[in-house]
């Protein structure tokens with residue numbers, strides 16, 4: 271039986287751009303799927319197709335068992351959406367925005383008011399609740415938008431980069447809210463650029479790039495393919511980069527990446543803190559002064575390097591990098607031929623406001 275969110279062969283093109291190039295998804299009820307990918311990968315397009323805001327060129331999709339193309343209105347009644355760009359009414363206060371959403375969903379005025387109050391507390395917006403939301407900071411708007419998506423508790427939720435722009439405390443707070451929702455049976459598709467976030471929240475992860483799923487699996491499976499942890503060292507003296515690299519090569523399980531301008535070297539390792547201590551001793555024995563050293567988890571960039579065989583590239587350069595990496599794709603990969611466009615900045619035209627629910 272297909273899951274609460276199901277898609278098969280979704281294709282969506284915008285002129286020459288194949289924003290979705292045959293995406294398959296299957297999210298079992300009560301679980302979280304993390305859709306992970308760089309700018310322009312197709313994450314928002316996937317969310318918009320699944321939430322009926324866009325019509326795919328081909329493919330099929332069901333949400334909560336309802337056909338997205340045939341019965342969009344029914345789908346809309348079963349889902350909640352928090353878009354990438356906050357869709358709050360700027361002239362209403364935070365409280366009014368939330369009450370309005372409740373009333374749109376046919377809550378009684380009293381109920382809508384109570385729910386608004388609860389959510390304002392929950393998202394640390396109580397102090398600003400009665401100010402027009404146009405006076406809110408970016409992170410406050412983001413939180414108000416998320417709160418709006420949670421006024422009713424639909425069985426299926428979509429959140430497009432919910433924590434982008436949130437400070438660490440609010441990010442943590444949102445993670446807790448999400449975990450509670452899912453414990454209550456909600457199915458969630460969330461997009462993110464942070465492996466750490468997907469790691470924390472998602473049962474399964476799909477890595478997308480150029481409109482295709484290039485890998486899928488649990489976070490442990492993906493991390494294992496990315497080579498687990500990294501040791502990262504910043505040496506004090508540029509003249510020590512070569513020696514330090516040699517030391518790291520001796521301890522590492524792969525290539526040493528060197529960033530000359532920041533004097534930073536990174537190498538995948540296994541062995542955790544014990545190994546880190548050995549690296550420090552060896553660098554010390556060779557008289558290399560260290561500004562910073564630590565163990566860190568793989569980043570999205572690391573996943574990309576391991577999936578595509580080379581570092582993420584700028585958007586246009588990546589498009590033609592066909593054929594190199596397919597052979598390296600592991601058991602969960604669907605296809606592997608693209609380089610990721612890294613952290614290219616959004617263009618203004620891309621910053622389209624999500625339509626209201």
Ligand SMILES: Nc1ncnc2c1ncn2[C@@H]1O[C@H](COP(=O)(O)OP(=O)(O)OP(=O)(O)O)[C@@H](O)[C@H]1O
Nearest residue numbers: 284287289308309310311312313314315316616620
């Ligand atoms: N309405 C549109 N018109 C033209 N091109 C579009 C439109 N929407 C998306 N695209 C293009 O489709 C591709 C996928 O965009 P999408 O917004 O889905 O990416 P994303 O993974 O959400 O990226 P980000 O991390 O920057 O939010 C991009 O190349 C984008 O420029």
Ligand SMILES: [Mg+2]
Nearest residue numbers: 313314354430
């Ligand atoms: Mg997006």
